Amino acid sequence: MTALAAEPVAARMRQRTPSIEARTTENGQPFLFVAPADLVLLLTLLRDDEDLRFDALMDLTAYDLLKYPAKAPSDAICAVWLLWSHVHRHELMVQTHAARSDCRLPTTSGVWPAAIYFEREVFDLYGVHFDGHPDLRRIMCPQDWVGHPLRKDYVYPATYHGVSHLRDGQHFESQPAREAR
């Protein structure tokens, strides 16, 4: 496997970015957790450090923690950076949380320009505002769309510009599969 162990990386970075924590997911995948304030500095350090050299952003995405059955329940949006080093051929996951009510994170498009598109997508689907992003517009949904569809509390709109989304007699439940379970 090419995934780096998180603890040595965290120990190396702790002095510059004190909020860093090495954690593992429930199924044992290592990742670094960091506060939004330290995020950009940490990612820049990870990119430039000679032994780490994470020169490529594989993926940037998010998922909603609302009602997620974790040990410490949260309602935050969890944003995920998946990094890859073409030099050393290893990968690393970095996560941070954005508060649901004031959903803001600093932009990382200055670290890797690839993040410009990924952040637009996360903004569109999760409503995370990336401060300092050069072109933060919706990318999948129309610009005048209301709400952020991948949030777990998203309510399906019944109409768009006065046109109904429903056939006669059809109705949406707010969360089809979840509610049925």
Add this chain to the structure above:
Amino acid sequence: MTVEATTPSGETMQLSMGPHHPATHGVLRIVVESDGEIVQNCTPDHGYLHRSIEKIGECVEWPMFVPYTDRVDYVCAMNANLAYCLAVERLLATDPATTVVVPRRAEVIRVLVAELNRISSHLIAVGAMAMDVGAYTPFLHGIAQRELVNDIFEKLCGQRLTYNYVTIGGVAFDLHHGAGDEIARFLDQFEREMVRFNRLLTTNAIFRDRCAGVAAVTRDEAIEWGLVGPNLRGSGVDFDLRRDVPYGVYGELGVRVPVGQCFAGRRGRQGDCYDRYVVRLLEINESVRLCREALKLLPPKAEKETDPIGGWQADVTKQLKKPPKGSVHCRTEAPRGEMGYFLVSDGTKTPWRVRVRTGSFSASGIFHKVMRGTFLADVVAIIGSFDVVVPEIDR
């Protein structure tokens, strides 16, 4: 670029290409701001094909999402199936209690169909690129060969475009009777056909000069803008997930990786449209070789479909009802580059989050950068050379 190509006063005109421009490979709109013939600015407008596939993933059970992956990229649906199924298998493998062992025969069949699909997908890519710059005939030659691949797949699983063939834990059906010979015959005649295709297009001086030096992406730019697959290799980065982070039986096959090295000669630059084109053609040759190697590796069919060697489908019903809680990330090399699935599971039979990372999405992120300063007529050549497939961008 000549001075005459721009207007004297430097006034610009806004031109909306799409959403139904034939060269945009689907419904993609590109707003081009041009000064005479020179592109000053270009803004891609996405979302016309958004079908909320990631949202659907959160509403259906784990195996029910496989047919949707076909629609993520219908030009290489086998690879799209494979990417998702591998990710779910990797999630199951994070807990010893739910680990699935995919039968060896299924693993080899997966590589076989993935490489056949890569051939047909790259044929569309290079053919459509040629068509975009004005050479219509090579496209038809490519389509004719793709039909033969589709015929093989139709016999295999009943579908010609969206296969739903690779399943979690194996493949849906075993190879049909005589499939090995049929594929071997196809590969033999395909190689002869490619000689003709290359004489017609690849070594054609008009086509080569048309693409040489256009929209060159340097090695560092390609990495930091997140290009993947043939677009990345076209810029000279020697990286292929099949070789460097192998999955399935790719590790045994020894994948050889072509990279762009200024194939167009004196007028070209590394990472230009022609390099990306040639890398795809070389990858087709490599896929032909991998198909032949895979046929040699294929173990004989067993009686039982769950047999760990000669079977083709492990039993995963129980595991998928209660997969491990947590997340997993799995990357595969699809024809349009890295197709990565990031899955989050809450330990139930439906996923909590299904994230698809596709090659076309990040490729379209660099459009506005590479198109600035090129000729208006190059816009279609650039879109063609990056081989974007719009359903993959919009999902």
